[in-house]
Amino acid sequence: MSEPSKRRSRSDYERGLPGHHDPTAGIGGAAPAQSALTLRLVLAAFGLVVCVAGGLVLLAADVPVAVAVVLFVLAAVALVDLVVVARRKLRGEPG
Numbered sequence: 001m002s003e004p005s006k007r008r009s010r011s012d013y014e015r016g017l018p019g020h021h022d023p024t025a026g027i028g029g030a031a032p033a034q035s036a037l038t039l040r041l042v043l044a045a046f047g048l049v050v051c052v053a054g055g056l057v058l059l060a061a062d063v064p065v066a067v068a069v070v071l072f073v074l075a076a077v078a079l080v081d082l083v084v085v086a087r088r089k090l091r092g093e094p095g
Contacts, residue, residue: 037094038089040081040085041086044079044082044085047075048075048078048079051074052071052075054068055068055072056068058071
């Protein structure tokens with residue numbers, strides 16, 4: 001393997017290296033792979049809304065409370081994912 005022509009600085013790694021996570025980069029003229037952060041953000045927001053709404057509906061209905069608690073735990077996971085993805089997007093990662 002050939003060594004890079006110059007030593008990379010920390011700023012080179014901040015936004016990621018092109019083709020780092022894409023083993024097929026440059027084969028057949030394919031475009032480089034992009035992160036799906038926006039899709040992950042939308043899906044996490046959807047999951048948060050659905051889980052909170054479903055948990056509230058199940059609390060009002062005559063079902064065991066454990067089912068609603070499971071939905072609220074999933075809503076908490078979606079909220080954490082929203083925060084993580086939003087921080088990554090604000091940092092400037094593409095996607």
